Amino acid sequence: MSKRKRNPLSDARKGASTALSASVTPDINGDYRNIEKTSHRKKSKSDDLWHRKSGAGYNLFISYYGRQPSGVVAHDADFRGSSDACFSLGSSTRKSEAPHARGLSRASKKRQKKRAKSCANNDYSGVISLGKACERVNGYKLRDSSELPENNPLYTSHPLVNAFISNARYSHLYSFVCTLSTPLPLTFRLRRNGPLSSKDLEATISEKYSQYISPVSYDPTKAIFQSSPSSCLTKSNLGDIPNLKELIVAGSQDGTLARQEIGSMLPILALHSVHALIQGSKVLDLCASPGSKALQALEIVAQDGKKGRVIANDVHSERLESLREAVARSGLLEDLTSRVTFTNFDASVFPPPKSGRMFDAIICDVPCSGDGTIRKDRHVLPMWSPRIGNELHGLQLKILTRALELVRTGGVICYSTCSLNPVENEAVVAAALGALTRGSTKFEVLEWPKTLLPGLVTRGGITDWKVAFYDSNKVDHDSDDFGSLTFCSSAEDAEKAGIKEVAATLWPSIPQIKQLHLHRCIRLLPQDNNTGGFFLALIKRIQ
Numbered sequence: 255m256s257k258r259k260r261n262p263l264s265d266a267r268k269g270a271s272t273a274l275s276a277s278v279t280p281d282i283n284g285d286y287r288n289i290e291k292t293s294h295r296k297k298s299k300s301d302d303l304w305h306r307k308s309g310a311g312y313n314l315f316i317s318y319y320g321r322q323p324s325g326v327v328a329h330d331a332d333f334r335g336s337s338d339a340c341f342s343l344g345s346s347t348r349k350s351e352a353p354h355a356r357g358l359s360r361a362s363k364k365r366q367k368k369r370a371k372s373c374a375n376n377d378y379s380g381v382i383s384l385g386k387a388c389e390r391v392n393g394y395k396l397r398d399s400s401e402l403p404e405n406n407p408l409y410t411s412h413p414l415v416n417a418f419i420s421n422a423r424y425s426h427l428y429s430f431v432c433t434l435s436t437p438l439p440l441t442f443r444l445r446r447n448g449p450l451s452s453k454d455l456e457a458t459i460s461e462k463y464s465q466y467i468s469p470v471s472y473d474p475t476k477a478i479f480q481s482s483p484s485s486c487l488t489k490s491n492l493g494d495i496p497n498l499k500e501l502i503v504a505g506s507q508d509g510t511l512a513r514q515e516i517g518s519m520l521p522i523l524a525l526h527s528v529h530a531l532i533q534g535s536k537v538l539d540l541c542a543s544p545g546s547k548a549l550q551a552l553e554i555v556a557q558d559g560k561k562g563r564v565i566a567n568d569v570h571s572e573r574l575e576s577l578r579e580a581v582a583r584s585g586l587l588e589d590l591t592s593r594v595t596f597t598n599f600d601a602s603v604f605p606p607p608k609s610g611r612m613f614d615a616i617i618c619d620v621p622c623s624g625d626g627t628i629r630k631d632r633h634v635l636p637m638w639s640p641r642i643g644n645e646l647h648g649l650q651l652k653i654l655t656r657a658l659e660l661v662r663t664g665g666v667i668c669y670s671t672c673s674l675n676p677v678e679n680e681a682v683v684a685a686a687l688g689a690l691t692r693g694s695t696k697f698e699v700l701e702w703p704k705t706l707l708p709g710l711v712t713r714g715g716i717t718d719w720k721v722a723f724y725d726s727n728k729v730d731h732d733s734d735d736f737g738s739l740t741f742c743s744s745a746e747d748a749e750k751a752g753i754k755e756v757a758a759t760l761w762p763s764i765p766q767i768k769q770l771h772l773h774r775c776i777r778l779l780p781q782d783n784n785t786g787g788f789f790l791a792l793i794k795r796i797q
């Protein structure tokens with residue numbers, strides 16, 4: 255009997271958060287002991303439930319990212335263009351949320367309905383005009399505007415849109431929110447060097463399905479496919495198009511294609527492009543399950559009978575098992591799959607190779623809050639709180655620090671997350687590199703290889719961000735009051751506000767931050783290329 259399908263990313267977060275609070279000690283086998291955790295369990299479970307049902311996560315997400323400076327999820331032009339958004343949202347700032355808010359508890363929906371009724375005109379025009387603006391922002395085309403609101407995926411009853419409307423002063427988040435409230439398009443990449451030719455598949459897609467899915471314009475190799483915005487084709491409605499699902503499933507089973515998001519493809523494409531991951535390379539994937547990047551790396555390093563190797567590691571033995579299964583199911587030939595070694599270590603203490611030969615390339619795709627995946631995983635946002643990123647920061651830093659120790663001179667690490675939260679991204683890179691600048695080893699953040707995907711809109715990393723805390727104990731669960739975030743400007747400031755055991759590295763405070771070239775990191779914003787959110791940094795060991 256096949257097991258129930260798992261959601262790898264929510265599992266990742268689960269796995270990681272177990273590994274986090276200050277009292278947790280990871281051992282070499284990845285077991286975590288946390289005595290304090292047990293005593294807190296009961297209380298936090300009911301807290302979590304309230305948090306999820308009340309819609310607190312959506313509101314916290316909006317007010318956290320809304321307070322971040324330009325460069326985090328919105329840009330100067332978004333700040334400047336926000337008056338237009340304010341205008342169209344004006345009539346909705348009275349919390350006249352649409353009635354079918356998905357993802358909220360029955361009680362919350364009832365409260366919303368009541369509020370909407372009490373509004374003089376029961377006016378949803380602001381909501382609808384946001385929908386129309388989404389149409390404009392993302393290039394979506396409605397065949398007939400009477401399709402709004404119920405039958406269109408852009409229907410703005412999305413709880414995130416409601417939270418955005420309630421927090422009208424963050425109107426610069428406009429295009430960010432519009433994109434996040436629509437489902438993630440379907441993407442895959444062809445395996446041109448797979449066991450079978452992909453030519454027949456390419457021909458069938460271009461003859462019969464090109465109105466639904468086609469190669470992205472910024473990939474000169476035409477191997478990356480994405481569904482068109484007008485088709486609204488996603489993983490979940492793929493079966494509605496006759497035979498297309500069968501074609502794609504068959505392609506992933508026989509190794510002709512790999513289902514993977516655009517952001518997730520970038521680390522290996524970039525490592526390859528800077529010549530760190532080539533045929534014959536020895537690659538370590540520190541946090542490998544469910545294995546999309548490990549497989550993508552394998553296709554390159556073991557190509558044409560080359561003796562490259564991928565060491566695929568994951569701390570969770572169960573997830574390591576599903577990684578093994580994914581490799582076996584990939585459709586790749588045994589010549590390739592036999593070049594994978596599976597290991598089960600906590601990445602932050604991964605042992606150096608016995609041979610003494612360090613790694614040519616390291617994939618450091620760490621456990622993260624996953625807030626870049628909210629277009630495909632509806633469980634992320636209802637539970638969102640800055641606590642998740644703040645707590646993961648420590649583990650992420652330990653894992654990146656270990657990667658810096660395991661890469662050979664001249665080798666490259668790709669640090670990545672599917673989150674846009676700076677405390678999980680630039681803060682980790684800055685802290686890891688900042689701690690090393692006085693030692694004998696030298697590292698450099700590399701420029702994004704510009705010729706790789708010309709036309710893909712990427713944003714640079716940042717050196718300025720804000721850090722916030724949220725105390726769910728201070729919230730009145732019976733009212734609509736979600737409580738507010740406490741923004742602190744430093745660890746001392748946080749301590750004064752009563753927040754304990756906070757890492758100073760959460761803040762952009764290291765003196766040499768400007769010399770670290772964090773602007774060379776890559777932020778993939780959902781609204782720029784109709785993708786999920788992603789962050790990556792290529793870090794080369796110079797000596």
Ligand SMILES: C[S@@+](CC[C@H](N)C(=O)[O-])C[C@H]1O[C@@H](n2cnc3c(N)ncnc32)[C@H](O)[C@@H]1O
Pocket residue numbers: 265266269270273280518540541542543544545546547548567568569570573599600601602619620621622649
């Ligand atoms: C974001 S996922 C990795 C996704 C993967 N790279 C891919 O492309 O399919 C993070 C993974 O890290 C694993 N993980 C969490 N804590 C870890 C640790 N301390 N050491 C190693 N792996 C860890 C989780 O089990 C999860 O599989």
